[in-house]
Amino acid sequence: MSEVKEVEEHEILKKVDPAPWKDVPLVLNNRDYKWVTDKVCGIVESKTPTWWWWCFITALCIASFTGMGLVYLVSTGVGVWGNNNPVNWGWAIVNFVFWIGIGHAGTLISAVLCLLKQKWRTSINRASEAMTVFAVLCAGIFPLFHVGRVWFAWWLFPIPNANAIWPQFRSPLEWDVFAVSTYATVSILFWYMGMIPDMAVLRDRATETWRKYFYGFFAMGWRNANNHWRNFEMAYLLLAGLSTPLVLSVHTIVSFDFAVANLPGWHTTIFPPYFVAGAIFSGFGMVLTLLLPVRAVFGLRDLITQKHIDNMCMITLATGSIVGYAYAMEFFIAWYGANSYEGFAFINRAFGNYWWSYWIMVSCNVICPQLFWFKKIRQNTPLVWIISIFVNVGMWFERFVIANTTLSRDFLPSSWGYYSPTVVDIFTFFGTFGFFSVLFLLFLRFLPLMPMCEVKSVMPQADPHADH
Amino acid sequence: MMDESSTKDTSPKGLSTKLLAGSVLGLGGGLVGLFQGLQSGDKAPFLGWLWGCSFWLSIAIGMLMLIMIFRIFNSKWSPVVRRQQEHALSAFPWLGLCLLPLLLVAWFGKDQAGILWSWINPASPTIEVSSIISVEEDVLHQKKAGYLNLNFFTLRLIAYFGIFCGISYWLRKASFSQDKDGDPKWTHLGTKVSAIGIPAAALALTFGAFDMFMSLEYQWFSTMYGVWFFASGMRAALAITILICVYLVANGKLKGLFKQAHQYDLACLSLTFTIFWAYVSFSQYFLIYSANIPEETFWFTIREIDPNTGLRSGWFWVSMGLIFGHFFFPFLYLLFYRTKVDVPKLVFIVCWILAFHLLDLYWNIIPGREIVPGAFVGYEARPVIGSHLLWGVFSLVGVGCLCAWAVIRSFQSGIAEIIPIRDPRIRESINHHE
Numbered sequence: 001m002s003e004v005k006e007v008e009e010h011e012i013l014k015k016v017d018p019a020p021w022k023d024v025p026l027v028l029n030n031r032d033y034k035w036v037t038d039k040v041c042g043i044v045e046s047k048t049p050t051w052w053w054w055c056f057i058t059a060l061c062i063a064s065f066t067g068m069g070l071v072y073l074v075s076t077g078v079g080v081w082g083n084n085n086p087v088n089w090g091w092a093i094v095n096f097v098f099w100i101g102i103g104h105a106g107t108l109i110s111a112v113l114c115l116l117k118q119k120w121r122t123s124i125n126r127a128s129e130a131m132t133v134f135a136v137l138c139a140g141i142f143p144l145f146h147v148g149r150v151w152f153a154w155w156l157f158p159i160p161n162a163n164a165i166w167p168q169f170r171s172p173l174e175w176d177v178f179a180v181s182t183y184a185t186v187s188i189l190f191w192y193m194g195m196i197p198d199m200a201v202l203r204d205r206a207t208e209t210w211r212k213y214f215y216g217f218f219a220m221g222w223r224n225a226n227n228h229w230r231n232f233e234m235a236y237l238l239l240a241g242l243s244t245p246l247v248l249s250v251h252t253i254v255s256f257d258f259a260v261a262n263l264p265g266w267h268t269t270i271f272p273p274y275f276v277a278g279a280i281f282s283g284f285g286m287v288l289t290l291l292l293p294v295r296a297v298f299g300l301r302d303l304i305t306q307k308h309i310d311n312m313c314m315i316t317l318a319t320g321s322i323v324g325y326a327y328a329m330e331f332f333i334a335w336y337g338a339n340s341y342e343g344f345a346f347i348n349r350a351f352g353n354y355w356w357s358y359w360i361m362v363s364c365n366v367i368c369p370q371l372f373w374f375k376k377i378r379q380n381t382p383l384v385w386i387i388s389i390f391v392n393v394g395m396w397f398e399r400f401v402i403a404n405t406t407l408s409r410d411f412l413p414s415s416w417g418y419y420s421p422t423v424v425d426i427f428t429f430f431g432t433f434g435f436f437s438v439l440f441l442l443f444l445r446f447l448p449l450m451p452m453c454e455v456k457s458v459m460p461q462a463d464p465h466a467d468h
Numbered sequence: 469m470m471d472e473s474s475t476k477d478t479s480p481k482g483l484s485t486k487l488l489a490g491s492v493l494g495l496g497g498g499l500v501g502l503f504q505g506l507q508s509g510d511k512a513p514f515l516g517w518l519w520g521c522s523f524w525l526s527i528a529i530g531m532l533m534l535i536m537i538f539r540i541f542n543s544k545w546s547p548v549v550r551r552q553q554e555h556a557l558s559a560f561p562w563l564g565l566c567l568l569p570l571l572l573v574a575w576f577g578k579d580q581a582g583i584l585w586s587w588i589n590p591a592s593p594t595i596e597v598s599s600i601i602s603v604e605e606d607v608l609h610q611k612k613a614g615y616l617n618l619n620f621f622t623l624r625l626i627a628y629f630g631i632f633c634g635i636s637y638w639l640r641k642a643s644f645s646q647d648k649d650g651d652p653k654w655t656h657l658g659t660k661v662s663a664i665g666i667p668a669a670a671l672a673l674t675f676g677a678f679d680m681f682m683s684l685e686y687q688w689f690s691t692m693y694g695v696w697f698f699a700s701g702m703r704a705a706l707a708i709t710i711l712i713c714v715y716l717v718a719n720g721k722l723k724g725l726f727k728q729a730h731q732y733d734l735a736c737l738s739l740t741f742t743i744f745w746a747y748v749s750f751s752q753y754f755l756i757y758s759a760n761i762p763e764e765t766f767w768f769t770i771r772e773i774d775p776n777t778g779l780r781s782g783w784f785w786v787s788m789g790l791i792f793g794h795f796f797f798p799f800l801y802l803l804f805y806r807t808k809v810d811v812p813k814l815v816f817i818v819c820w821i822l823a824f825h826l827l828d829l830y831w832n833i834i835p836g837r838e839i840v841p842g843a844f845v846g847y848e849a850r851p852v853i854g855s856h857l858l859w860g861v862f863s864l865v866g867v868g869c870l871c872a873w874a875v876i877r878s879f880q881s882g883i884a885e886i887i888p889i890r891d892p893r894i895r896e897s898i899n900h901h902e
Contacts, residue, residue: 010724012887013898019652021892245743252751262759270691272751314540321667329674329691336678337689338611339763373663 026120026458028302033456040450041205043298056441062434069428070145078148080424087407087419092146094399095429097254099139101395104247105283106132107187111243120311122454123303128287129191134439136184138432172256179253183246190239196222198448251279258402264345265406274326281319284312285391292385306379313372313384320369349405353418357401364394487873494866501859502569506577512856514584519833520863521566523826524871528563529673530705531556535639536662544896545733547888548725552712554643557636558878559871564629566867574618587616587686593839600839600846608687616686624679628672635665644883650890673697681832688767692752699745704825706738707818714815721886728809729900735808746795770849771835782852786831794824
């Protein structure tokens, strides 16, 4: 009370006269709460659209490529992949890091932007979280099957066994097991917990029995009671606080997979923050790739507005530029360090046997996002979508460049090799897009696409001081 | 028209004069050291001067980055705080002036054996594996001589300060001009300057850190070094921002304007950058430790052990002090809500952070290999306590007083109100609450 009085009395306040400024609302066209509920629930409750079936069947077919690839791999052996000596990791690590990176945007949007009180995240956080979970599932496939005899994959966990074989605790690949599994667990928890109030809404609106039971089961008895909301918000904040270091730690450890190895092009101190920035970059690329069509198909322009697209584009621009900064630092220090092996590794990246992959990477990750400086481009949704595809492509190539250029040209020219993927590699990776799409389509069909209560909380109606 | 009563500073009369006197005294003492160093070939006064300057420079760079980040985020809570930081930017030209003596020493004393950056003098002794050779014989220097040469170094330093001063000028102009006419174009201009300024300043601070600090041991390199300097500067800038705001509340200028919510948010940012600093520092250490390549590890080794005896040196305890004092303690302390909103508690921890930031810079700048032909490994690590500390205190006080004088002069000039009264976000900032 006394503080209010002081503010009133401060002389400078008489002179305060803000310049005119128009803030674009986060939900357009003055929509009301009921409209938001109907819109989000309507996606789940309406009859399954024909396009959905076509997409779903296509995605299933594509996913079967992964299935076939893995069946063939398990029945024959890892030799069916193109991995060779010296390129022992091949596409497996590339695909793993690619999908794990994509899995960062969801937690970033939900947790980090929540801690930063960025209200615009509400329309896009649920879909991004779903994307995170599905991407982590796709990522897990590659290290799991790369172990060769997948039925022994449980040896990755430090479980006492008859042969007294323990994992190599000093290896970052082992740290990955803990980091990724923890991250997957917390991401699923975060995603699911956020959906509980919306599941209850779907339960209460359900007219079919199976829906009542399905959503009722997952709503866990949610009744919108005051103590429910209090506990929910506290849990949400705690999970956001937990997820933030987790999301950073996962890609830091992924970067250690490379940086801890004493190989030219891998051992460089900027790798941890550079990988994290790259992960956020690729994650936002994928969020744009997914949400722009979803927005168009479901008519969500009032909920996922141009402001949301602008913000996502700008984050993509910022993180793409950070990635560009890291590329520049690597190159500069490779020269400055005056280590001939290190210098060779980088010259080889740009002009060696995989030069084309390096320039695809630079074009897609550094040059393309610079287009987002221009408002006209950010407002051109098809163009934004195309650029987001380039971001996805570029980030896959980044991992390819890091893994393969270094391994294929190591210290001794006599052991140099060249990596080419086999058809099994290509099928297995291609199929993961189908697997990812199948899961995302199921999510669209059966789960609430947006956190309705959170979206409502950022609407003008929720602010008692809105018109003051 | 500005209201004189609201823009004139109410700080104790004569403070500016005292600060100016302090700066003359400090800088004068430091300059005596530089002359003595030039004549005797002793590196200590140069190191001390660099250390003192780097502390205030890191703060100014951190302030610059914070303002630009606030601008591009279109942050609603920050205008009240941002204005105080804009005044602090007035220190940049003076900081450039303070670094000038080191550049002059480089030009006029480049034949000195004890030149600060040994790569400037081709005849300087250096170590290759365990042999003493001259810099010009060192293949590591030969390979990077295209970058590490005095002409290019001078040009780069001028460019860095050109970037810092240029961005500062436009940010201040955009903000202060809006006080007069309330035109939203200034907000747009501020955002644009920030969008372009962030990458420019990021490159300038990175290469500035490479040139001024990393090249003190020119054989050593780390891609993370620029990020470390950024993280350090942000921590120090947040600490000084909090101190300035708390001081202005205490003397009535920001009373009721800078609220608990602002303080809480600044403290949260302090916590964030405490974690970020630890993350960056740990990653740099861990990857070098893990790789165990001598061309990198020597930099950490001289910060841990006496290379001739293999026993722990004084630097080991400084290193431990940084781990526990610059990370664990502030991290645990700032986790709690109470410590972020209670003014004395927050003032205590930001002073603590500043003290350890000073120690962090000391740890980065001072340790080095002094070539001693009779020594077992051909060199001795510079000790923790030495004349460099004394000379450093002179420059720390001198540069600090000069910067404070410049900032107070900016406050007192009446060029701007104490808060940006016509900023489109000012009402939201004044009414900011948790």
